[in-house]
Amino acid sequence: MPANKKLLILPGDGIGPEVVRETRRVIEWMERRRAVSFEIEEGLVGGAAIDATGSPCPDETVEAATRADAVLFGSVGGPKWDSLPFEQRPELGILRLRKDLGLFANLRPAVVLDPLADASALRADLVRGLDIMIVRETTGGVYFGEPRGVTKGPDGKRTGVDTQIYHEDEIARVARVAFELARKRRNKVTSVEKANVMQSGRLWRAVVGEVHKAEFPDVQLENMYADNCAMQLASKPKQFDVILGDNLFGDVLSDLAAALTGSLGMLPSATLGAVQPSSKRHALYEPIHGSAPDIAGKGVANPCAQILSFAMLLRISFGMEEDAKLVEQAVEKVLAGGLRTADIMAPGMARIGTSVMGEAILRELDKLAA
Numbered sequence: 001m002p003a004n005k006k007l008l009i010l011p012g013d014g015i016g017p018e019v020v021r022e023t024r025r026v027i028e029w030m031e032r033r034r035a036v037s038f039e040i041e042e043g044l045v046g047g048a049a050i051d052a053t054g055s056p057c058p059d060e061t062v063e064a065a066t067r068a069d070a071v072l073f074g075s076v077g078g079p080k081w082d083s084l085p086f087e088q089r090p091e092l093g094i095l096r097l098r099k100d101l102g103l104f105a106n107l108r109p110a111v112v113l114d115p116l117a118d119a120s121a122l123r124a125d126l127v128r129g130l131d132i133m134i135v136r137e138t139t140g141g142v143y144f145g146e147p148r149g150v151t152k153g154p155d156g157k158r159t160g161v162d163t164q165i166y167h168e169d170e171i172a173r174v175a176r177v178a179f180e181l182a183r184k185r186r187n188k189v190t191s192v193e194k195a196n197v198m199q200s201g202r203l204w205r206a207v208v209g210e211v212h213k214a215e216f217p218d219v220q221l222e223n224m225y226a227d228n229c230a231m232q233l234a235s236k237p238k239q240f241d242v243i244l245g246d247n248l249f250g251d252v253l254s255d256l257a258a259a260l261t262g263s264l265g266m267l268p269s270a271t272l273g274a275v276q277p278s279s280k281r282h283a284l285y286e287p288i289h290g291s292a293p294d295i296a297g298k299g300v301a302n303p304c305a306q307i308l309s310f311a312m313l314l315r316i317s318f319g320m321e322e323d324a325k326l327v328e329q330a331v332e333k334v335l336a337g338g339l340r341t342a343d344i345m346a347p348g349m350a351r352i353g354t355s356v357m358g359e360a361i362l363r364e365l366d367k368l369a370a
């Protein structure tokens, strides 16, 4: 069997290595039971990389990520490195990878698994069965636009400036990601901006419309003001399929959508680059949670978000839809059986730790594949 699927695994800091360990057991299960073989490299990022090399993202890590077909990322950061100057902090590890690999489209599913419908911030009947995908532009917009900074005027008073700026090509490429995803889902894209008050918003709406008309007329497109989208997400979230937003609105709306699903420990994400002429596409998969220093080393972290990030990797980078579904179903079955890590604990359920959750998922995988 050819080992043609190259994975770079970057466990990072805090609970990162703990939840990655359980994910590696799922990867090993895949290799044993599903006639697939991965070529795995492991690398350093974040505080672990600072301790070993002085840099939060050494060149060797970037080179390995460039060679890989997909990167599975844990989490970075922690109190040990909190006093370092901003330019040396562990969190810069992920920013360098995003920049050097050209990862411009962040995908965050907000899925409410049936057994967790009661954990939502909303009433269970409003979110049961919820399955939204938020696509956020991540390399442009107000987080990077120039000029930016705080200046002092002649009167000694300060002014803060950020610049919201988008080139039409940046809008078009992320819109294509959203439309392509919608075609594999329920065929609807809601594009959000503030075209009523922002020039960049007017351009956003126009370019998304042009891409839609020229390349994706079969997909339903709806334009919505970002503030209205926030209200709709908090009142009638099931109307959405794919939500497309810029860096700022996508950031805010994806956190709001995450709150609808109940727990940080359950939420995966992917960040994708452009499809290259060789048809290779850089991609990085990570849970949306951080390194959770408050529980690191205690064996209680929920590994589901990391394991579900691997399911996204199978689906998006390798087209292994059936295997991705197997992993997702195994996670859902464990929860339906009443096992819970502390973060998703509910009355009447059995509380378990990280490795027992990993074992339970492997047992369900065995049953599903039998």
Ligand code: NAD
Pocket: 015, 019, 074, 075, 076, 077, 078, 079, 091, 094, 264, 265, 266, 286, 288, 289, 290, 291, 292, 293, 294, 295, 300, 301, 302, 303, 305, 341, 343
């Ligand atoms: P966090 O996501 O690490 O933790 C927030 C809360 O959620 C904590 O109480 C934590 O115990 C809990 N939690 C998170 N993941 C969990 C899981 N899998 N199972 C059970 N409970 C879980 O956010 P924070 O505390 O704001 O940040 C901690 C560190 O992580 C900081 O250094 C921050 O910069 C970093 N961070 C890194 C990333 C990343 O690596 N991409 C993302 C966010 C934060």
